[in-house]
Amino acid sequence: MAPKKGELTEEEKELVQVISKGNVQDAAQLLGSKEVRVNCLDEHGMTPLMHSAYKGKEDMCKLLLQHGADVNCNEHEHGYTALMFACLSGNKDIVWMMLEAGADTDAVNSVGRTAAQMAAFVGQHDCVTVINNFFPREKLDYYTKPQGLSKEPKLPVKLAGPLHKIITTTNLHPVKIIFLIQENPLLLDQEALKKCSTVLDLICEKCMKQKDMNEVLAMKMHYISCILQKCTTFLHEGEDKLDPLIKSLLKGRDSDCFPVFQEKFIRESIRKFPFCEATLLQQLVRSIAPVEIGSDPTAFSVLTQAITGQVGFVTAEFCTTCGEKGADKRCSVCKLVMYCDQNCQKLHWFTHKKVCKTLKDKREKTRAGSCQREEKAGKVVGERGERHRVNLGR
Ligand SMILES: [Zn+2]
Numbered sequence: 105m106a107p108k109k110g111e112l113t114e115e116e117k118e119l120v121q122v123i124s125k126g127n128v129q130d131a132a133q134l135l136g137s138k139e140v141r142v143n144c145l146d147e148h149g150m151t152p153l154m155h156s157a158y159k160g161k162e163d164m165c166k167l168l169l170q171h172g173a174d175v176n177c178n179e180h181e182h183g184y185t186a187l188m189f190a191c192l193s194g195n196k197d198i199v200w201m202m203l204e205a206g207a208d209t210d211a212v213n214s215v216g217r218t219a220a221q222m223a224a225f226v227g228q229h230d231c232v233t234v235i236n237n238f239f240p241r242e243k244l245d246y247y248t249k250p251q252g253l254s255k256e257p258k259l260p261v262k263l264a265g266p267l268h269k270i271i272t273t274t275n276l277h278p279v280k281i282i283f284l285i286q287e288n289p290l291l292l293d294q295e296a297l298k299k300c301s302t303v304l305d306l307i308c309e310k311c312m313k314q315k316d317m318n319e320v321l322a323m324k325m326h327y328i329s330c331i332l333q334k335c336t337t338f339l340h341e342g343e344d345k346l347d348p349l350i351k352s353l354l355k356g357r358d359s360d361c362f363p364v365f366q367e368k369f370i371r372e373s374i375r376k377f378p379f380c381e382a383t384l385l386q387q388l389v390r391s392i393a394p395v396e397i398g399s400d401p402t403a404f405s406v407l408t409q410a411i412t413g414q415v416g417f418v419t420a421e422f423c424t425t426c427g428e429k430g431a432d433k434r435c436s437v438c439k440l441v442m443y444c445d446q447n448c449q450k451l452h453w454f455t456h457k458k459v460c461k462t463l464k465d466k467r468e469k470t471r472a473g474s475c476q477r478e479e480k481a482g483k484v485v486g487e488r489g490e491r492h493r494v495n496l497g498r
């Protein structure tokens with residue numbers, strides 16, 4: 105029989121308290137008792153798992169799931185699920201854990217909001233990103249089994265792992281995606297990439313045609329598929345290098361070092377989305393089309409915002425080469441561009457060296473000016489493209 109709201113045994117009451125304190129050992133002991141039901145409900149309809157998720161207690165959540173906690177219990181008085189509580193706590197690892205445990209992302213609370221919408225509402229954008237980019241491995245593994253009359257699966261088993269890593273990335277920078285491809289020798293092969301790209305196209309189609317359509321995921325799959333296709337054209341026989349492609353993507357134009365090819369490539373990939381009636385596609389095109397190449401917002405920032413739900417990252421620094429968050433290595437000369445590491449800096453130098461000195465001079469001139477002037481000039485210092493690659497959210 106399903107537990108009734110507010111009918112907690114003494115041990116269950118104790119469990120709720122232990123959860124608040126975060127004592128995993130005590131919780132484990134209590135969960136071993138016959139008097140404790142893992143899905144018991146307090147007077148508000150909250151389960152122990154909801155309590156742990158809300159309090160941001162990761163180990164506790166894990167323990168409760170191991171003991172069979174129901175991740176989709178929906179008895180809460182306002183219809184909140186454990187996933188929603190995880191979003192409110194802002195702990196993205198717990199959000200991920202709930203998703204892996206099978207949390208329903210479409211469930212809505214009593215005012216019709218999904219977990220992702222609630223997270224966005226309270227400003228937990230990292231949690232929105234996690235939800236929007238979650239794609240269970242089983243859904244990909246489906247393609248590693250032969251379907252219908254075909255004897256061959258669409259995706260060789262050995263490619264499922266590396267491909268899954270790529271499709272769950274939250275950094276959509278084309279250079280980052282190429283890094284992920286380079287990471288695995290199995291993917292540095294024309295045939296392998298073609299298979300992966302075909303599977304992504306199939307997933308894209310499925311996302312658009314299923315009952316609860318997912319345009320965001322469809323767009324992401326399509327976009328990654330475009331990058332994989334581009335890579336196949338660079339992987340000629342006997343040549344397994346994607347570095348020339350990375351260079352084309354990073355090469356800045358002479359006037360301001362803005363990476364024109366990258367911008368055009370992303371714009372074109374978006375436009376090639378095969379479902380022209382999709383609302384998301386129309387939104388993206390409307391945001392990008394009027395923007396002159398080299399101005400803000402870039403196609404990359406518009407796409408990132410649409411897919412990850414991230415808006416206005418003011419505090420984080422992004423790698424100029426691969427768009428990775430949290431880059432903390434600065435160009436030692438101009439001090440205006442950031443990188444993850446030496447590798448990213450090296451890859452960018454062939455094009456950055458053309459403007460580095462100019463950037464440095466500008467920065468020093470700015471410094472020499474009065475305080476007030478410095479403040480004003482600080483906003484425009486640096487070449488447009490350079491600055492923008494760093495603060496992609498602006
Ligand atoms: Zn980087």
Ligand SMILES: [Zn+2]
Pocket residue numbers: 435436437438439440441456460461463
């Ligand atoms: Zn520099």
